[in-house]
Amino acid sequence: MTTNDFLQIGALIAALIVLTPLLGRFCYSILTGRGAKVLRPFRILERLTYKICGIDADVEMGWKQYASALLLFNLGGFVVVYLLQMLQQFLPLNPQNLSAPSWHLAFNSAVSFVTNTNWQAYAGETTLSYLTQMVGLTVQNFVSAATGIAAMAALARGISRKTSGTLGNFWTDMTRSTIHILLPLAVIWTLILVGQGVVQNLEGYQSATTIEGKEQVLPMGLAASQIAIKQLGTNGGGYFNSNSTHPYENPTPISNWFEALAILMLPAALVYTFGLMVGSRKHAWVLYGVMMLMLIVLIGISAYAxxxxxxxxxxxxxxxxxxxxxxxxxxxxxNFTTVASNGSVNAMHSSLSPIAGGIAMFNIMLGEIIFGGVGAGMYGMILFVLLAVFLAGLMVGRTPEYFGKKIEALEMRWTTIPIILPSALILIGAAIACSTSAGLSSLANRGPHGLSEILYAFTSASGNNGSAFAGLNANTPFYNITLGLCMLLARFGVILPVLIVAGSLANKKSTPMTAGSFSTEGMTFGLILIATILIVGALTFFPVLALGPIIEHLLMLAGTTF
Amino acid sequence: MKTLIIAAKLILVMTAITGVMYPMIMLGAAQTLFPHQANGSLIYFDGRLIGSELIGQEFTDLKYFWPRPSGVGYTSQPSGGTNLGPTSKVLSEQIATRRARLIETHDGEQPPDNLILASGSGLDPHISPAAAFYQVDRVAKARGLDSGQLDLLQQLAERSVEPYNFGFIGQPRVNVLKLNISTDSLFSKRSK
Known part of the structure; x- marks a missing residue:
């Protein structure tokens, strides 16, 4: 590594840290409805939305209402994306006359974008029409991220409210997150990206005759507007097949810098937002420190490899x-894309060194909580915080408390289930794929790398990440259906328990902190939290990682190929 | 039921805002502010579309600078890498073949690694500066350039190096298509 390499890593991380309090405060003012200094046109859009939909912005929802609104909204989104794909040949803005994909591919893609995973078993430029990408996928890029922000806000309210039983209003959380947070940022990012050379047009694909006289088709479309939100909303679904390696999707080092920053910008800021919402910036900075420390170590190991x-x-x-x-x-x-459940790539993960590829996988296996998905990372991290608080309580023999609220059997049940569920989906899914011909016939690489391909696919789906060891041919009925189910269960099997915990906490009284209370604002807590995360992650996944990336690394050192 | 109706309406409104209004306004802004970039940074020659500044092309002729290998043969439909892993025998064989071919055409000199390894997009428009300099002698020989012209070509290759952005971001690189176009225009009269 040269000085320049350190400088490039340092500059991005510094920018991230500087932006965190600024953007975090902004998100806080939006989510609490205190208006902030939002631009007029956006405020008009918000009011108009409420009017058309018949939303009363002042109504408070309990966890059940909040959850059912969230689920119905996402179900509706799924139906729209599925139908748009199946009917795209009869709809406008399809200059390449692309026909409908198979039902299982359409199912997989619809689930993938609604769950903020953006796993792509298809190649954008040869599968989806401009209309499907624009009206179907771009929309989900916004609202799936906004769903994550909403769920995080609900959890934060559950923690900070006392004997209230309500968590806010899903409709306003969704609308405000989309219109005031995601939309303005997406506009800025689109313009930056287009300036660098990302395409934004409605021409048909251009046919060029190269200097040596060969035909070359240049794909076009509304790429910039989709890529901006793909990065900002930790979505990651590429407009083109090769995602952010494609020169039309990420043309220059500058576009790359802004796209990389956009991956972690909002997840990082929302840690701060969470701190403001629960009334402890110190606690937020402890969580932030834990995340940042782990991220830097993981980048370091990858870089060494x-x-x-x-x-x-x-x-x-x-x-x-x-x-x-x-x-x-x-x-x-x-590393950014895998810790953050983004899933876009600017290099092919399958061709990374075994350790760097393994780290990418491990980042997702940890539960997408090192900053994690927009909103989703923060509520995922709080599950680990509750677990750590509980463990610490057991060690000192006191009733565990978090912000003065007793953590009891119900909270622990609904904390452990969403922590275990994605892990179970990864391991069981990969085990099924490894023992069936339907699973094995899709492999592109032999030896331990083959296992890594399968493992990565189930990890990516179950972590709602969406990146891939793309050698695996994932567009088969087996993978489309199993991975689709993993994405669904992992997304809503976490959001629902989070809302249950939020609802339960909101109901509780808050006892004042005493000298005997376990503080969640110091180094000690940070260390316990890191230990909890690593023990859960490492114990669950070390055996299978040993059979994939780790053994491949050793064999590579020995000069073996397969 | 009321929830369902609101959900359905909200999806439609969100679709109108983020799926129609937003991309269309961005389309208008992009076409006004950056028409060249928004339309693919296309390069025309005599009114004929010959490619894009951003998209790599295949060059196999000895008189041109060659790009990196491509997992998709620079066809772009769809784009992609080889996805071959770090212990892939297929990749190992590809490397051996490419290395042998380059050594054979470059007076026995070892090629820089980026010239024998495929990119992620399969459309990488760049090679490293070292990979460009490596090819100067061969291109000059194929064009029958004398030693004065060889110096000109070497200078052209050096001028083609795009440095770090802002002094430290990205990597120094050479755009193969642009270099080949300027090579052609520099020597077009003399080489014919």
Whole structure:
């Protein structure tokens, strides 16, 4: 590594830290309805939305109401995206005359975008019409992220409210997050990206005759507006097949810098927002510190692996990477995108060194809580916080409390279920795929890398990440259906328990902190939290990682190929 | 039931805002502010579309600078990498073949790694500066350039290096298509 490499990593992380309190405060003012200084046109849009939909912004919802609104809204989104795909050949804005995908692919893609996963078993430029991408996918890029923000806000209210029983209003949380937070940022990012060369037009694909006289088709479309929100909303679904490696999707180091920043910007800011909502910025900074520390260590390990040569092939780790980004930007991205449930890639993860690829997978396995998805990362982290508080309570023999609220059997039940569920889906799903011909016939690589491909697919789906070891042919009925179910269960099987916990906490009295209370604002708590996360993650996944990336690393050092 | 109706209406309103209004306004803004970029940074020659500044092309002729290998043959429909893993025998064989071919055409010199490894998009428009300089002698020979012209070509390659952005972001690189176009225009009269 050179000084320049450190500088590139440092600059992005510094920008992230500087933006956190600014953006975090802004999100707080939006979510609490205190208006902030939102631009007039956006305020008009918000009022208009309420009027058309018949939403009373002042109504408070209990957890059941909040959950049913959230579920129905997402169900509706699924139906729209599914139908748009199946009917795209009869609809306008389809200059390439693309026909409907298979039902299982359409199911998979619809689930994928509604759950903020953006796993893509299809190639954008050869499968979906401009209309489907624009009216179907771009919309879900916004509202699935807004769903995450809403659920986080509900949890924060559950923690901070006393004997109230209500968590806010899903409709307003959804509308405000979309219109005031995501939309203005997406407008700025679209303009930055177009300036760098990301396409934004409605022309048909252009046919060029190259200098050597070959035909080359240049794909077009409304890419910039979708890519902006794909990054900001931790969605990650590429407009083109090769995602942010594609020069029309990520043309320059500058576009790459802004896209990478956009991956973690909102998840990081929402940690601060959460702190403001529950009334403890100190607690938020402890969580932030835990996340940042883990992120930096993970980038460090990946960088060490990537800057060493591949001794089995006798070359540097440049396969699957773009010249303009180089190794350092590929590693920053592979970590940003996997800790954050974004899932976009600017280098092919399947071709990463075994350790860097393994780290990418491990980041997702930890539960997408190192900043994590927009909103989703924060509520996922709070589950681990509750677990850590509970463990600490057991160790000192006191009733565990979080912000003065007793953590009891009901909270622990609904905390452990969403922590275990994604892990179970990953391991059981991968086990089924490894033992059936339907699962194995999709493999592209042999040896331990084959296991990594399958494992990565189920990890990505069950962590709602969406990135891939893309050698695996995932567009088969087996993978479309199993991965689709993993995405659904992992998303709503976490959101629902989170809302249950939020509802239960909201009902409780808050006892004042005493000298005997366990503080969640210091280093001690940070360390216990890290230990909890690592023990759960490592114990669950070490055996299978040993059979995939770790053994592949050792075999690579020994010069073995498959 | 009331919830269902609100949900349905809200989806439609959100679709109108984020799925129609937003991309369309962005379309208008992009076409006004950055028409060249928004339409694909296309390059025309004599009114004929020959490619895009941003999208790599295949070059196999000895008189051109060559790009990196591509998992999709620079066809772009769809784009993509090879996805071959770090212990792939297929990749190992590809590397051996490519290395041998480059050594054979470059007076026995070892090629830089990026010239024998495929990119993620399969459309990488760039090679490293070292990979461009590596090819100068071969291009000059294929074009029958004398030693004065060889110096000109070397200078052209050096001028084509795009440095770090803002002094430290990204990687120094050479755009292969642009370099080949300027090579052609520099030597078009003399090489014919």
């Amino acid at each position: 990537e800057f060493s040569n591949n001794s089995a092939l006798g070359v540097a780790h440049l396969e699957g990477k773009e010249t303009r980004f180089g190794i350092v930007n590929s590693i920053i991205w592979s």
